Amino acid sequence: MITDVLTAVALYLAIQDFNKVVFKKQKLLIELDKYAPDVAELIQTPMEMHYIPLKVALFYLLNPYTVMSCVAKSTCAINNSVIAFFILATIKGSAFLSAVFLALATYQSLYPLTLFAPALLYLLQRQFIPIKLKSKSFWFYTMQYASLYLCSLVVIICLSFFLLNSWDFIPSVYGFILSVPDLTPNIGLFWYFFAEMFEHFSLFFVCVFQINVFFYTIPLAIKLKEHPMFFMFVQLAIISIFKSYPTLGDVALYMAFLPVWSHLYRFLRNIFILSCVLIFCSFLFPVLWHLWIYAGSANSNFYYAITLTFNIGQILLISDYFYAFLRREYYLTHGLHLTRQDGTEAMLVLK
Amino acid sequence: MLPPLAPRTYLSENAMGSTMVGEGSDLGPHALALAREFGGHKRKAGGMPVQWLEQTMFQLGLEVHRQPFARTLPFPDEAHERYLVRGTNVFGVLRAPRSASTEALLLLVPCSEGSKNNQAVGLLLALASYCRGQIYWAKDLIFLVTEHDLVGTQAWLEAYHDVNLTDISSGGLPGRAGAIQAALALELSTDVVTSMDVAVEGLNGQLPNLDLLNLFHSFCQKNGLLCTFQGKLPPPEGPSGPGYTQSLRTLGLMVLGQAGGGPGGAHGLFLRFRIEALTLRGINSFRQHKFDLGALGRTLEGMFRKLNNLLERLHQSYFLYLLPSLSRFVSIGSYAPALALLLLVLALRISWAENGEDGDGDPQPGESLPQTPRGFLYLVPPVLVSGAAGTALYLLPVRGQAVATQHFPVGEAEAVVLTLIGIYVAGMALPHSTHRALSGGGQRGWMSLKLVALLALALLLTCLALLNFSLGFLLGVTLVPPAAAVRPGGNRLPLAVLLVLTTPGVTLFLAVLVERELLEAPAGLGEAWQRYLGALGQGLLQEHLHGAHLSPLLALGAYPCWLLLWNVLFWK
Numbered sequence: 001m002i003t004d005v006l007t008a009v010a011l012y013l014a015i016q017d018f019n020k021v022v023f024k025k026q027k028l029l030i031e032l033d034k035y036a037p038d039v040a041e042l043i044q045t046p047m048e049m050h051y052i053p054l055k056v057a058l059f060y061l062l063n064p065y066t067v068m069s070c071v072a073k074s075t076c077a078i079n080n081s082v083i084a085f086f087i088l089a090t091i092k093g094s095a096f097l098s099a100v101f102l103a104l105a106t107y108q109s110l111y112p113l114t115l116f117a118p119a120l121l122y123l124l125q126r127q128f129i130p131i132k133l134k135s136k137s138f139w140f141y142t143m144q145y146a147s148l149y150l151c152s153l154v155v156i157i158c159l160s161f162f163l164l165n166s167w168d169f170i171p172s173v174y175g176f177i178l179s180v181p182d183l184t185p186n187i188g189l190f191w192y193f194f195a196e197m198f199e200h201f202s203l204f205f206v207c208v209f210q211i212n213v214f215f216y217t218i219p220l221a222i223k224l225k226e227h228p229m230f231f232m233f234v235q236l237a238i239i240s241i242f243k244s245y246p247t248l249g250d251v252a253l254y255m256a257f258l259p260v261w262s263h264l265y266r267f268l269r270n271i272f273i274l275s276c277v278l279i280f281c282s283f284l285f286p287v288l289w290h291l292w293i294y295a296g297s298a299n300s301n302f303y304y305a306i307t308l309t310f311n312i313g314q315i316l317l318i319s320d321y322f323y324a325f326l327r328r329e330y331y332l333t334h335g336l337h338l339t340r341q342d343g344t345e346a347m348l349v350l351k
Numbered sequence: 352m353l354p355p356l357a358p359r360t361y362l363s364e365n366a367m368g369s370t371m372v373g374e375g376s377d378l379g380p381h382a383l384a385l386a387r388e389f390g391g392h393k394r395k396a397g398g399m400p401v402q403w404l405e406q407t408m409f410q411l412g413l414e415v416h417r418q419p420f421a422r423t424l425p426f427p428d429e430a431h432e433r434y435l436v437r438g439t440n441v442f443g444v445l446r447a448p449r450s451a452s453t454e455a456l457l458l459l460v461p462c463s464e465g466s467k468n469n470q471a472v473g474l475l476l477a478l479a480s481y482c483r484g485q486i487y488w489a490k491d492l493i494f495l496v497t498e499h500d501l502v503g504t505q506a507w508l509e510a511y512h513d514v515n516l517t518d519i520s521s522g523g524l525p526g527r528a529g530a531i532q533a534a535l536a537l538e539l540s541t542d543v544v545t546s547m548d549v550a551v552e553g554l555n556g557q558l559p560n561l562d563l564l565n566l567f568h569s570f571c572q573k574n575g576l577l578c579t580f581q582g583k584l585p586p587p588e589g590p591s592g593p594g595y596t597q598s599l600r601t602l603g604l605m606v607l608g609q610a611g612g613g614p615g616g617a618h619g620l621f622l623r624f625r626i627e628a629l630t631l632r633g634i635n636s637f638r639q640h641k642f643d644l645g646a647l648g649r650t651l652e653g654m655f656r657k658l659n660n661l662l663e664r665l666h667q668s669y670f671l672y673l674l675p676s677l678s679r680f681v682s683i684g685s686y687a688p689a690l691a692l693l694l695l696v697l698a699l700r701i702s703w704a705e706n707g708e709d710g711d712g713d714p715q716p717g718e719s720l721p722q723t724p725r726g727f728l729y730l731v732p733p734v735l736v737s738g739a740a741g742t743a744l745y746l747l748p749v750r751g752q753a754v755a756t757q758h759f760p761v762g763e764a765e766a767v768v769l770t771l772i773g774i775y776v777a778g779m780a781l782p783h784s785t786h787r788a789l790s791g792g793g794q795r796g797w798m799s800l801k802l803v804a805l806l807a808l809a810l811l812l813t814c815l816a817l818l819n820f821s822l823g824f825l826l827g828v829t830l831v832p833p834a835a836a837v838r839p840g841g842n843r844l845p846l847a848v849l850l851v852l853t854t855p856g857v858t859l860f861l862a863v864l865v866e867r868e869l870l871e872a873p874a875g876l877g878e879a880w881q882r883y884l885g886a887l888g889q890g891l892l893q894e895h896l897h898g899a900h901l902s903p904l905l906a907l908g909a910y911p912c913w914l915l916l917w918n919v920l921f922w923k
Binding site: 272276279280283284287288290291294295296297298 | 557558622623625664670671806813814818
């Protein structure tokens with residue numbers, strides 16, 4: 001409960017700051033004439049942006065998923081608030097605090113490791129350091145941030161060692177996350193797959209599934225290097241979809257960021273269908289669980305079918321947002337009215 | 352029923368099919384003697400003769416336990432005339448000689464008031480004494496006599512599984528047997544029977560595995576017992592008009608019974624604990640050919656012996672089925688498409704409504720759309736008010752009964768039912784008050800409200816189709832046509848009449864009428880009204896006593912949904 005409120009406050013402050021940055025950047029780009037002349041309606045106005053931090057906080061607090069994970073006393077709330085503080089610290093530009101919170105989040109559940117990339121990109125952008133592989137200052141700053149992060153991680157882990165006087169906690173925390181020994185059904189993709197698989201294939205597929213989480217970081221970092229916050233959002237969503245033991249609280253965390261991208265609304269293609277899918281799935285989860293576990297008239301396939309649909313819905317939602325974001329950026333620089341060579345209106349195709 | 356749609360039933364469980372058992376018992380005279388003795392002691396004790404039952408069971412060589420329980424009902428139950436229920440269950444365990452106590456079978460007789468079910472208790476005791484002498488039991492046998500019908504059964508089940516689902520307070524169980532694999536409930540009040548009626552519908556429309564029913568049916572055929580389903584005789588074989596109507600009536604009764612969600616007998620409560628169970632009722636009508644308790648005892652013995660052979664839980668056969676007669680069944684594959692088509696109507700309507708609302712599925716960057724404020728604030732009052740009305744309908748009748756009895760000259764049970772109807776009808780006046788609060792969204796306004804209503808309805812029906820097909824189907828048939836048709840403006844009267852006729856409350860009333868009609872005992876409007884009031888009270892009571900889902904579903908799901916449609920109709 002308290003951690004949830006803390007999360008919401010942190011998110012509120014973070015987004016408030018982020019909005020200021022976005023607005024400044026937008027103003028700067030307009031003044032520099034980087035935007036095409038006819039994109040006035042795409043530009044975010046302060047009027048629209050004023051309520052976004054409040055919306056983000058409310059989206060987090062009133063999200064049924066948050067409420068449910070709060071009622072279930074899930075530790076996910078703690079994880080969420082650490083990540084929220086990490087985002088706040090990053091946006092405020094404090095490299096040290098950001099590294100410490102990132103280390104805390106990693107220490108807790110390992111996967112936030114991938115958030116290192118967006119945070120680094122954001123901090124670099126804030127320091128006006130160009131992201132070039134040849135520039136010296138880029139490498140210097142990267143090393144600085146990475147060593148801060150690693151040092152705090154090592155300190156935390158050593159503290160746990162001194163507390164427990166053994167290294168047992170490493171396999172039982174990180175080994176448990178990585179090798180997925182617990183196949184209790186949840187909303188993720190792992191349990192059914194590994195419950196059905198022959199034992200001697202499982203190592204290979206565990207590797208494949210785990211690489212899947214970390215795999216998207218580098219291509220996304222290259223594609224979204226100008227927009228680290230959007231990168232952060234996509235990365236959070238990817239973690240919550242592909243992690244080994246996902247919970248509803250994870251979903252709630254990235255859904256809280258949806259209002260930040262509300263200006264993408266007109267570029268979204270399937271938002272209605274996708275939100276219907278997600279709502280229906282959320283209601284069908286308990287129904288099919290009941291049929292499988294209590295009534296005994298259905299089996300695990302039914303429940304897995306719904307987790308599959310739920311995750312596909314989430315993946316499509318994220319890719320929809322991703323595509324919409326890219327389209328908006330393209331229109332901003334090239335103008336809304338694209339024409340082909342022959343003068344007809346052109347459509348953008350994602351390639 | 353048409354053969355391709357309703358194939359013959361067959362036993363799928365190998366453990367019960369291939370091994371034929373010979374029943375050697377002749378329990379008739381012994382059972383009758385025990386029944387008389389029990390009746391005498393019951394009259395003397397003015398209730399369940401706990402002492403005598405314990406003694407008798409002990410003498411038969413069972414391990415005897417008793418379990419006291421108490422339950423205060425949320426409001427007085429008029430149908431059974433009870434409020435503060437206090438009773439004792441007695442059960443005896445026959446430990447299996449051939450295995451450790453890991454699995455068990457159960458025979459249950461509810462000990463009712465008067466001389467009801469005396470013969471059933473007699474048969475239970477006689478069967479226990481016979482089974483005690485046999486050496487082939489691999490599962491424990493539990494012989495349970497419960498007091499106060501379903502309340503006692505619920506108390507026993509909760510204590511046996513050590514859970515507390517309802518507010519029953521009961522003494523813990525001192526002794527247990529293994530996990531119960533199957534249970535039979537027996538109701539029998541006469542010395543001879545003409546036929547056996549079998550009830551399958553459990554709490555919330557759950558059904559036992561079809562194999563258990565097949566087992567019963569095959570033993571009835573073997574012993575020449577006449578068995579009925581839903582009080583209907585098996586329809587004549589071959590394609591014939593009367594045969595079809597008979598099947599259709601039986602099917603209709605089963606659908607209504609399942610949709611009602613109440614337990615069709617004491618067995619209904621077992622299904623929630625994943626115990627396959629049936630209720631068998633002895634019927635004594637004016638038929639010439641009568642059977643004594645011996646034939647019944649042989650049937651029970653045979654069923655238990657076959658169940659004794661089970662290697663795992665009953666899972667081979669169907670769990671989701673509808674029965675037009677005992678020998679034929681309609682599987683889920685045949686009837687589910689009907690509801691799927693109904694849902695398709697909703698889906699199409701939703702996609703139209705959505706396109707009509709957004710107009711531009713893929714907004715072309717070239718079009719400069721007039722930037723309409725994308726607020727949905729005008730949707731909030733109707734949705735909130737409908738939800739609040741549903742919540743009030745759910746909470747107030749039981750919570751507010753004390754207030755109602757103080758201010759009006761009615762009994763508590765009446766107060767509950769009348770509050771229910773009052774809130775229900777008052778909800779229908781809401782559109783006028785909600786509209787005052789909002790400025791109205793015009794054309795787009797009602798379209799989006801309808802979209803919300805359709806989505807909610809589709810969601811409700813999808814969940815119901817999985818949980819309780821019959822209920823989902825009945826609600827679907829009644830609610831989908833008005834949901835698809837409703838729109839404000841024009842001539843509102845026909846649509847308003849259609850909507851009122853399909854509101855869940857009226858549907859329930861019509862269901863009462865249809866049920867009487869199907870039972871071939873048509874009720875006049877007055878009698879139907881009385882039954883309707885009784886059904887409302889029982890529905891509320893069952894929710895509190897056993898956790899039936901029907902009344903919360905209707906109050907929190909179907910009713911707000913319908914109110915939204917009602918709001919659409921009166922949109923200005």
